[in-house]
Amino acid sequence: MPLVSRQSFLVQMKSRLMSSCCVNHKLIREKDKALLASQTYFSEDEVEALFELFRKLSSSLVDDGLISKEEFQLGLFGNSRKQTLLANRLFQLFDSKRDGAIDFQEFVRALSVFHPKAAQTEKAAFSFQLYDIWETGFIQRKEVKELFLALLDESDLILTDETVEAIVDKTFNEADSKGDGKIDEEEWEHFTTQYPSLLQSVTLPYLLDVRTVYPSFTTV
Incomplete structure (x- = not known):
């Protein structure tokens, strides 16, 4: 044409x-x-x-x-x-x-x-879905790291690989209260009540x- x-x-x-x-x-x-x-x-x-x-x-x-x-x-x-x-x-x-x-x-x-x-439970559920990248109904350590790196990429903050690993390990281990190597929605909601700052990005x-x-x- x-x-x-x-x-x-x-x-x-x-x-x-x-x-x-x-x-x-x-x-x-x-x-x-x-x-x-x-x-x-x-x-x-x-x-x-x-x-x-x-x-x-x-x-x-x-x-x-x-x-x-x-x-x-x-x-x-x-x-x-x-x-x-x-x-x-x-x-x-x-x-x-x-x-x-x-x-x-x-x-x-x-x-x-x-x-x-909006209720904190709604925000927690939304953020859980955000981290559940593979949509398995659970959050795995690799998903926490991938999204953390994505969030870091949008900021001006530069962290060493060792610092990133330490933050991811601390976050995952604290959230995985059942110690089964994955975070379910109940564990995540409980974790966000302990650290409400995690939900700041879900509030405009x-x-x-x-x-x-x-x-x-x-x-x-």
């Missing part, structure tokens, strides 16, 4: 997608706003405000009313091509339907866990005031 006609085709397709996605977004918001508010820690006004954030993320690369993995990574790191274990795991947890994209309902429900008012303070951050769709 020649460049000019291909550009014209893409412009037409983008116009059609924008028309259809605006209608779809409206239907989603009107139909599910009350339901999402009843199932999460957000009010109906806050669900409306979150729609502005969702709209920006879901249209950052392709305006199709869904957040793709690349758009998710772009929102997290400002780079749609940056492949990291952390980004992959978070995307998988947000994409509860496992269909390769995040819709508005999935987005709001997942963000609810990050709400400061700005969600308490989301209508101020994304006010475009709030009601009067």
